[in-house]
Amino acid sequence: NPEEKAAEILALETEIANVQWPREKRRDRDLTLNQIERAKLSDDYPNFDWDTYFAQTGYKVPELNISQPEPVKAVIEIINDTALDKWKSYLTYHTIKNNAGLLSEDIYLANFDFYGTTLSGQQEPRPRWKRAVSQMSGTQSLGFAIGKIYVNEYFPESSKTQMAELVENLRTALGQRIDNLDWMGEETKVNAKEKLMAFRPKIGYPDKWQPFEGLSIKSDDLVGNVRNLRSFFHEESVAKELEKTDRERWGMTPQQVNAYYNSSFNEIVFPAAILQPPFFDPNADPAVNYGAIGAVIGHEMGHGFDDQGSKSDANGIQRNWWTDADRAAFEAKADKLAAQYSQYEPIEGNFVNGRNSLGENIGDVGGLAMAYHAYKLSLDGKEAPVIDGLTGDQRFFLAWAQVWREKRTEQSMLNQLRAGTHAPGRFRAQAPRNHDAWYEAFDVQPGDELYLAPEERVRIW
Template sequence: MIKLKWTLPLLAVTLGLAVTGCNNNNTSNSDVADKSEGKTSFLDVASIDSAISPADNFWMYANGKWYNTATIPGSESGIGAFLDLRNKTRENLKSIFEDLTKGSYKAGSVEQKVKDFYLSGLDSATIEKLGYEPIKPVLNTIDGLKSNADIMPFVAKEQTNNMNFLFDLMIGSDEKNSTQYLPSFYQGGLGMPDRDYYFKTDAQSVETINAYKKYINTLFTLTGLSAEEAAKATETVFNVEKQLAQAHATNVELRNPESNYNKVSVAAFAKANPELQFDLVLKTMGINIDSVNIGQVKYFRALNAALKSVPLDAWKLYLKSHYIQASANELSKAFVDADFAYNGVVLEGLSQQKPRWQNIIAATNAMLGDGVSELYVKKYFTQASKDKMLELVNNLQKAFENRINNLDWMSDSTKVLAKEKLHTFIKKIGFPDKWKDYSSININPATYSANILACNQYLYKESIDRIGKPVDRSIWEMTASTVNAYYNPTFNEIVFPAGILQFPFFDLNADDAINYGGIGMVIGHEMSHGFDDQGAQYDKDGNLKNWWSPEDLKKFNERGKKLINLFNSFTVLDSLHVNGALTQGENIGDLGGIAIAYDAFKLTKQGQDTTKIDGFTPDQRFFMSMAQIWKGKKTDAALRTQIFTDAHSPAIYRVNGPLMNFEPFYKAFNVKEGDKMYLKPEDRVRIW
């Protein structure tokens, strides 16, 4: 049940990296990073496929030789530059953890807690011996439910253990009063990745459904049901989930912040949905407040009806299934194998499991993230990197202001407000100013499941305790070692953890073309999220409030629709296309990111020069750097899952899509009519 309950609103947007890193036998960017000191070249020239015209497929030109020879390890759903960096960072964490296991530390210290949590997860002998004993008490509690009226009190109690049954809870800023915390309740209750999985009828989707059913069946069998009982129970659980899925909003509908903000009084909501027993639910969860946000009203109405119509025995099987699924990876090998067979093999295309140490490092980072971060930045992050990064952020901020000033489609009055928002960005770089206090958590090296429960209870209480207090904008929602970045609209903040401030994104010794094409693009991407189809609906203070003139908003939306249509035309697997509506915000982020980073680069000495390195001009190196940070390869299964569930486009289109719309790229690589990367000037999209 390693489930973090993020306090970030559902709109929080990341750079988007869904696949864990890995090693490979090809020359990787992490290899280059280890030898970067003193080098004058940071491009991976060995990956370039000169047989491909950069004007036809720039991503394949920059990465083609690597792509055609790279092999995805069986334990990974992908491979590439971004993923190599995650792997390098994981190896750094491993070094920290192994050093910890050799020492003795004061009881209650960060070192003791991280060490003992890690050791408890590595103790597979004890875990194997226990089987599913750690979850039997809760399964027995479910068996003891006497009526449907007992369901929601049970669900509420498990929420305090950070277990999300039937709904998700997030404690974040009130999106229309960002100085105050507001509990938000969101649709939940499904076991498959998305509501649409339950209704697709193509052959591949039917296979996925059958694999999910097999997973449920296996878990029931492992916990004592006969083959016949497990088969019947599986169908019951799936049918309950499918009934809930019918009321779920789609991924695209979830992108509309206004429709997912429905602040209501607790009394009114409880009266309208009596089966939810909402007053009792809040009391059990320790929440004392007059109003809440109900993200998807339709879902909770359907849940209210289901709590009355679905038989108690069906609910018991449903709750058991979800509890076992949530706990599978902390139990014995048979449960871990069952989880892998569905989530790993079917959804991600893996053929072998990761070494246990990798999974336990991830679990420790999820449960004791600030403790791990504190140890990580002491060893692997420098003040010089933070200072240089802040310089880059400030330069891109200036470049973005210039772009706003020069927009030909936005009125002067809206430009003023856009620049006000731009200049109120909170900038977080590297790691938090203060660390969480884990002194209340008891961690024992012999009790892995108990350690996870203690951490989950801490995380829940930490979140709930914020209610009624002023919003703390110093909070981070990623660990320092995370290779990613994010924008949070209600804080109006851009956040860059230490993990991403490494090559190929960033290197103190690299030339500006490399850094601006790498981390500069990332900075610009996150800044642009403040002005994408979602972020643009929030003002400078983080409130969901229109600050646009009607005419400007119309022009902005028209340009967004044009971008949707372009990305809808991109094919991924056979007839499977990118979902332009689902990926609109990230595509705007990429389009704006490359433009802002390029403008900032042109303000540097190298950006105004023409001296070639590795045979490339400064402009060409800038675009090559941008293409090579997205050097990657995924399994077909992982790509399919990404298209159905992820707001980010596949790597090739995160490069080619924006560049097809960017005039300086045309000039740098002599793209002309007839080339595959060419779009007519009137068809090109320019937003920021």
């Protein structure tokens, strides 16, 4: 009976979900760092056949991290208390769901009806060619092979050079800002500057492309091709598990419009696709580039100093490099920013989770300040020209706002509010409320809708 099976699967999924930590707790690196020797797993997490598990995966790792200790123990209980037939139904369903985009159109559309329309409000599925490109563009697919073609077509070396200069200008600006912080003591400043100078930027594309030797691809077997890709990357991971970590690997493909900070490597990464308008234009006015991609650079640098990234040092090791007084001062400012964003109400009765989005909000507010500082340094004391009736400062802040324009359904917005770590674009665009220069640029006065009194503006970095 399909209805009964569906009810069983939903009940099992709900049971598993209910024992997980809340999202805010799962963000806390102090709580999720729980290293354990492989040999002691059965002692601390009994009633699960760990030997068979690792034999099946192929991993021989001598030590690992259990990010959620209590939930793992609870899931082991669920595994042992749930009938085998229910697990068969659960795994069958998830196998079909996870491969819906590879199967017949009726299966894909049934999956889209729930995940696309019901959950996200999307009325029409994407064209098949876009789905195909998306399927092949991931890091665990042919993404880097496609990325190599993308880079050759759309990313000149001159853009990489110009971007590298922007990164160094932002590094200089943040260094000066750290020197001038009035809430941080000298000891912590030294450690912060050490971490800043150790940032490793990666721009555009990897120096060494992902090899695909030994991968079997057939023109008439989509499901088989995807399974071969999964096996290919799994076997590569198993083969390299005990080797020294490859710091040259990328976690995103060049054609992905995104950027990231990796705290374990203390690196900031900017794929080629985000180095296109509206984020970056090699021929654009400097104010626009600093307000757009400059603030994104600052945002990623800011992740190294947000509420969680700040728990890792210059070498990517999780340790406390703060004095107690400085950490307390930082936490107080972070709490104030979390409270500010928690007041935003995109949909009546549904607010931004300022605590869950705190890292991103610190990145936005701090990154914008760094980018503005770097922009002013680039002017070398000169006045920016007025272009189309707009001053340099006005163009800077408008560029920031424009990159966050978006259209989305109410269902999609609700999903982001419940589970996302980013504030909606409208509220990311409002980060300048915390910067005095924005008020001066647009003559924002008390009584204006977005006005924040000076004592309510949050300045961390």
